Amino acid sequence: MTLTCVAGLGVSGSAVARALAERGEPVVVVEETEGERQLAAAAELAAVGVRTLFGPPVLPEGVTRLVTTGWAPHHPLVAAALGSGVEVVGEVELAWRLRPEHAAPWLALTGTNGKTTVVRMLTSILLAAGRKALAVGNVGVPVVRAVAEPYDALAVELSSFQLHWSSTLAPHAAAILNIAPDHLDWHGSMEAYAAAKGRIYERAGTVIYNADDPEATRLAAPYPGAVGFTLRVPKRGEVGVVEDLLVDRAFVADPVEAAEELATLADVRPFAPHNVANALAAAALARSLGVPSEAVRQGLRDFVPDPHRLAHVDRVGEVDYIDDSKATNPHAAAAALSSYPSIVWIAGGQLKGADVDDLVRQAAPRLRGAVLLGADRARIAEALARHAPNVPVVDVPGQDTGVMDRVVTEAARLASPGDTVLLSPSGASLDMFPGYPARGEAFARAVRELRLRRERER
Template identity: 75%
Template sequence: MITVAGLGVSGRAAARALAARGERVVVLEAKDDHRLRAVAAELAGLGVEVRFGEAARPPDGTTMLVTSPGWRPGHPLLVAAAEAGVEVIGEVELAWRLRRPGAAPWLALTGTDGKTTVVRMLTAMLMAAGHKALAVGNVGTPIVEAVSGTSDVLAVELSSFQLHWARSLAPHTAAVLNVAPDHLDWHGSMEEYTRVKGTLFERAGTVVYNADDEAVTRLAEPYSGAVGFTLRVPRPGQLGVVEDLLVDRAFVANPADNAEELAVLSDVRPFAPHNVANALAAAALARSYGVPPGAVRQGLADFVPDPHRMETVADVGGVTYVNDSKATNAHAAAASLAAYPSIVWVAGGLLKGADVDDLVRCAAPRLRAAVLLGADRDRIHAALTRHAVNVPVVEVPGQDTGVMDRVVTEAAGLATPGDTVLLAPAGASMDIFDNYLARGEAFARAVRRLAVRSGGAEE
């Protein structure tokens, strides 16, 4: 019998896949509501038993436990399973084991930030080259469903949670985009978080790394033939930038003497230095799979950025309002802040144990003011007091979702024509909102209401 921990997207996908292979499956779910009961009823039709309520140990007869990625290693159920000699794996590891002979290769990537953007850019490049490609993993289709599909190549986004429970992945190509403090409350330390990210390289056919990120470069050092990407002029074996061109000096016949033009900087949307790095990472993954230069550029043209990522909401009175709610950690917020010259910064949320002093120190010259909300707003305020002493700061208390209207009103009062009011929270959203999507939508709605009160806006 195989036990599945959690009835979320990955848990139910794992249960369906196992049941389809004739396994006896029991799903354990601590929460109990109408929606989950409906999912349980659907799974019951496949022969899957769902047990609701907290479980401190796996059911008798369990030979393997498949955990949802968000469950911490110290959860009593997982600890009890390990102590009983039951193997604990995640949905990603299960998917790898369930692949059929000749299955679609994986082009896999991880990193603190930019994963979804890169995997969508990569998928667009693969499709432009004529491949039947699918974005899977931490975005899109659960991997355990995709491995039984008809795609000829999978673009796989992996979080550190997923990698923690994956032990035998051997992707065609593996990329680590960046490593910065995040999820330290889950992993316990920066060292462990970094180590887990680096496990993606261990059995990869080709290693792709961010040559501008010191921690990632160290992770790639043991692997000969590793391919770097950089915002500088590339050395042989790298992809990089020459004047306004994205160029490849890795996947060419003679990297020492030759370079291949892939795209121009204006092909990258939205344009920002970190997004150019995202485009280069996607290009390196695509080129490792034989995608020609023309398809790389076409893929960038076809790519549609996801919402809540440096998304311009409106221009109101000469002030641009930008929604980057997906900037859920300091590293992502720093990249967003670096893209604008004069900013009223909207920040706050759950910092997840991360420090924001370096973020504030680097951003200080660009900040005109800051409006803070959420549970850890006092920590950001303290950093601003230390490193941006002349920047006006307004704290907006409240845990109700209507707090964003008050935030936007305060930001509008601080901004002058030419400024950007930038939602780049540097923290997770769950202190007030269901997720970063809900936070970004609340910001956008508040901006649009402001525009109506102000007599219109330019979209």
């Protein structure tokens, strides 16, 4: 009998262990951290017969399969399994294998940025069409839990980590939103990272790609009939934009002569070019399942954006303050910086080895000032000195809780009426905050405090 080892007691790891135990399969979990949360999770799993081994990550004897929930190939536990000939699969791959007969079709998507927005837009569109649908995968709900339920469709967000460990996944449709350098420490190279993303296409029924993104276009090239989405006027076999309309020339009866209106630019919230691309990707995935255009429009109107993604915090002294803390890499920050004409940029954090020269070079004409914080702020300062030497830059050192107050104060000093103060850090937040939401919340608090100070001064 197969003995499965599950790597870690996170949300997905716990869900995998429980799903297998409920099928009567023997399971053992290996967990390095013996914290309060992990001990509680282990106790819950023990009630269904799952053993948890705390301590150094050693592969238990007799294991025939290792399920990883994002651990890298060079992790000692994973490396030991690979070296011993033990099959290594991811949680998503296991979920695909465990799905029942006549299971819900998967509409899968990946990309460096925009995944969560698109999967939530897609779910909103499916619900507007009357389909019982759920957003799963890297978005919060483990796929292994969702496949057992009777849904009409699953909107599946997939990371490069999950795709690396997937080998038989065959979604009804699959989309790549964009490809830019990220997680290179995990994958080892840009080539390996892109290849992991490209695995989403290998068995997909319909291939959907960003026709404005060179790497996504390259990955889709081997697949005849691939459907592109573009911010330009769509060609035959694409969805795109005509004046202020989102238009389909792919999922129509006659894509040569006919096109169908899906929505208007006003239906996309928050409005920004990259968010229009997100809406087009979601629409294409839904249309591959036969969703009517009216549901696309209504789903986009019903969509509520997640926090910390171009969220308007306040307008103080004719200056808008925007929280885009979710922009944890240069590609995400570039999308935000292209959305406003005159910007005081708040940037910094952990760049994870990413280069910011292209980002700064492209954004330079829009920058009226920059305020830098976090571990890698010096690298951003160097790029600004090279490509935007006339832009005033304020360096805010320190890692205490008051840093963001000083950052917002300095940004307000640099801003003029009509400017946008944009928190779009281009780096991860863990050098100073528990995560990007905490960073965004600190920014919002600091902006509210700025407003109160201004009102007291009147």
